Amino acid sequence: MNLPAAATWGRLQTFLAVYEGGSIRAAAEALHVTPPAVSAAIAALETALGTALFTKSGRGIVATDAGETFASYARKLLGLLAEAAGAVHDADRGRLRIGAVATASEYVLPRLMASFADEHPQVELSLSVLPRDELFALARDHAVDVVLAGRPPRGSGLVTRARRANRLVLVGRPGRDDDPLTSTWLLTGQGSGTRDTTLSLLSRLQAAPPLLTLGTSGAAVAAARQGLGLTLVHEEAVLGQLDAGELAPYAVPGTPVDRPWHLCTTADPTAASRLFVRHVSDPARVGTAAFHTRSRPKG
Known part of the structure; x- marks a missing residue:
């Protein structure tokens, strides 16, 4: 079996479901098919490629080096097909x-x-x-x-x-009188542009305040309202809370940040x-x- 014939839309989706779910059973549940159907789809791709795409790891499976490489192409192929479906x-x-x-x-x-x-x-x-x-x-x-x-x-x-x-502003509970650069700074999660901007700003200011990661911007703002620290946030997201006096702006060099x-x-x-x-x-x-x-x- 050659790859163009084997790499159907359904098999590529199945491959990615296994890749992301870490098991045949998880993929079958996500796709609402039987585990043997998932196994057959993976076997067809492996036969066409002439290499194993997964290997056992504990109770699940993980991608081989070939599987990792194929995953990148599978995402692009499915993305292009979906794009084509709309583009016509x-x-x-x-x-x-x-x-x-x-x-x-x-x-x-x-x-x-x-x-x-x-x-x-x-x-x-x-x-x-x-x-x-x-x-x-x-x-x-x-x-x-x-x-x-x-x-x-x-x-x-x-x-x-x-x-x-758009601007990022530094906000916290009203009435704080401590130095913003020594107060706790509340961060969004990894991969967030606001987090990267915050850390870059602190680096430029040569400041090393305590840091607390709270995941989402909403969680960081809620924590700032309760006095847990200060957070850099999109101004549009807190205009109402600033107007209501629930939050107050705090100034440090380099803020507000144009983003x-x-x-x-x-x-x-x-x-x-x-x-x-x-x-x-x-x-x-x-x-x-x-x-x-x-x-x-x-x-």
Whole structure:
């Protein structure tokens, strides 16, 4: 059996389910098929490739070196196929897979997506909310069409199509009188752009305050409200709490930090992606939430 014949959509999905789930049984449950069907799909791929893709490890299985390599290609192949399924339709009848970091998904995207859906109801929309680094990886693998996050890393092959101003501000419980640079700083999780910006800022200031990782921006803000420390956060996410006096801004050199939102695609975006970028960059359609396209730096 040759690989083009063996590498069907279903078998590639099955392979990735095993790869991510760590067992035949977990993959079968996720895909709602029987374990023998999963085993048969993996066996067909291994026969076509002439190498083992998995090996036993404890009670589960792990990918071999060949399996790790194949996983990267499988993601790209499935991503391209899904992209192609949407691309064959007209832009306003296609598919748009959006990826966004958590803060953008809560405070930036809802108005934009609602406006776009009202004007283009035939476009099939989906949203993935993940840390920045994971989103950029998905975009490179063609698993999402548009990413809303910070600036894409250099060499990623991703292109910023539009930007919108955004600031990170340092906030904490009102009434603190201790030195911000010796207070505890509350961090978001690994892979977060806000975390990286916070650590970079502290490094430039040659400050080494206690650090506490709380995972999400929402958890860090909630902890700051309770007086556990200070956190650097997107201003849009805390405007209401600042206005209500539940949080207060604190100043250290280098803050607020300008961190524009970037709307990114691959170098060859789908028609639906281009339609979305045009829509959200039109003030007549989205008002003050509009992005601008004057600068298009490559990642």
